[in-house]
Amino acid sequence: MIRKVSVAPMMDCTDRHERYFLRLISKNTLLYTEMIVSEAIDRGDKKKLLSFNINEKPVALQVGGSSPKLLANAAKLGEEFGYDEINLNLGCPSKKVQKNKFGACLMKEPDLVAECLSEMQNSTNLPVTIKTRIGYDDIEDYENLYNFITKLKNTGVSKFIIHARKAVLGKFTPKQNLNIPPLKYDVVYKLKKDFKNDQVIINGGITSTDQIQEHLTKVDGVMIGRAVYHSPYFLAEIEKNIFNNNNVLTRQEVIESLIPYIKKEISNGTQLNQIMRHTLGLFHGQTGSSFWKRYLSENLCVRDADIKKIDHIMDKVKLAPQAHSVG
Ligand SMILES: Cc1cc2nc3c(=O)[nH]c(=O)nc-3n(C[C@H](O)[C@H](O)[C@H](O)COP(=O)(O)O)c2cc1C
Known part of the structure; x- marks a missing residue:
């Protein structure tokens, strides 16, 4: 099922309480968890990390990692806990994340990512999706992105969430990486043209229902992060203007x-x-x-x-x- 609007995974923000609260405002959006690291799921308190209130559904579990075995285990557990989608983070640029080899630095290792995605899909019947950026450092030519997505598609993945900025690894802080690299929506639109039969979801800097309408003429869906976190009632406007749902709570x-x-x-x-x-x-x-x-x-x-x-x-x-x- 295509979800036209989703709320982005955000560390320290989209925990289960936030999702329960947002679901009171919006019935039609897909909500994402914060990134949960596959090693933590393996070693930690699974119930504490993964359980959620059924009213939050539909919810996608975002995982981070680069071990095919641990990611496959996380995907399997995600299905058992009742999530609706498993998403692999290939876009986070923080130094800590790079040290542990997950997030955006995995764009440098398409073979390893493909192996992770294959193992994940072997271990769950849920859709396995990815969230990435349009490039990293000096690698920002469209061909590289096209080849990366083609490789992932060949494993069976058919939903790609693209933050329309490149990641600058090592040089910028995570905050700078959310603001300084320019947004290039055209790159994401082109990707949709080249992957017509797949779902392409655009992310980055979306703050109004007019912008959402415009993007939806070019791609399958939009993902929104900060605008919803800072102003959760924006979701009520989205319910009304995008989903024609006037039955929203004050x-x-x-x-x-x-x-x-x-x-x-x-x-x-x-x-x-x-x-x-x-x-x-x-x-x-x-x-x-x-x-x-x-x-x-x-x-x-x-x-x-x-x-x-x-x-x-x-x-x-x-x-x-x-x-x-x-x-
Ligand atoms: C506080 C914060 C935490 C974030 N944590 C994650 C995360 O855990 N996983 C992820 O893929 N992206 C994460 N992001 C990036 C967002 O998912 C999104 O790609 C980014 O904020 C751009 O969308 P926006 O302009 O609508 O906010 C985070 C962003 C913020 C602001």
Whole structure:
């Protein structure tokens, strides 16, 4: 199934609480986990790393690694835990990731990537997909990208998520790598022309439903990261304008619907701030947004935040839109 809009994998952002919260706003988008390293899945607490609330579905598990055996194991476990897709990260440029040989530096090793993808597909019936960049360092000619994607396609992969920037390895920080290399959407459009029967999803710098509509005339789907994290209610606009779904919750209703989840999670040992931190941007662009942020920062996004404060939150939500003088 083609998902026209997805929310990007983002470390420290798209954890299970964020995904539960986003799903209250959007029924039609595909959500991705943060990257989870295959070695951690092998050695660590699998339940802690992989379990999620069924209401979050559809969810894709993004994994990082370069060991065919460990990635195959991660894919198999991903299916057992109920994920809908397994995605291999071939785009992360951080130094730590390079040292461990995964992420964008794997663009230099197409044979190894192909072996990983083959093993992953042998171990799961779920779609195995990749997320990569248009190039790296001085290697930014289209031919190289075309050959890379062809090699991966030959293993059976048929969905390619392309961040329309190259990665600059070793020189730029991860943050610089998200902003400095220029976006080249044309390269991704060309890829779709050359891989007509495959799904090509475009990513990078998408911030409005007009831009989404425009991209959807050229590629199969868009993936959005920061614009959703900083302003989660952007997803409501996407539901309305892209999916013709007018049955979306108001911001207040989103918080109301989140409260039973929060109470249940807290009774299972989750810290309140682990959930609430994701809601800081809910009122982004609204009068009273800074009031909301301040209330959260002072009361609910602190360590050992008091659960009782949750019961006052609805009053604060009602107050927030008028509270511009306080913010
Ligand atoms: C805080 C943060 C964490 C990220 N973590 C990941 C990750 O775990 N895996 C990944 O493939 N990309 C990661 N990315 C990159 C995003 O998935 C996405 O490709 C990038 O932000 C560009 O999309 P945007 O302009 O819509 O934000 C991260 C980006 C940010 C801002």
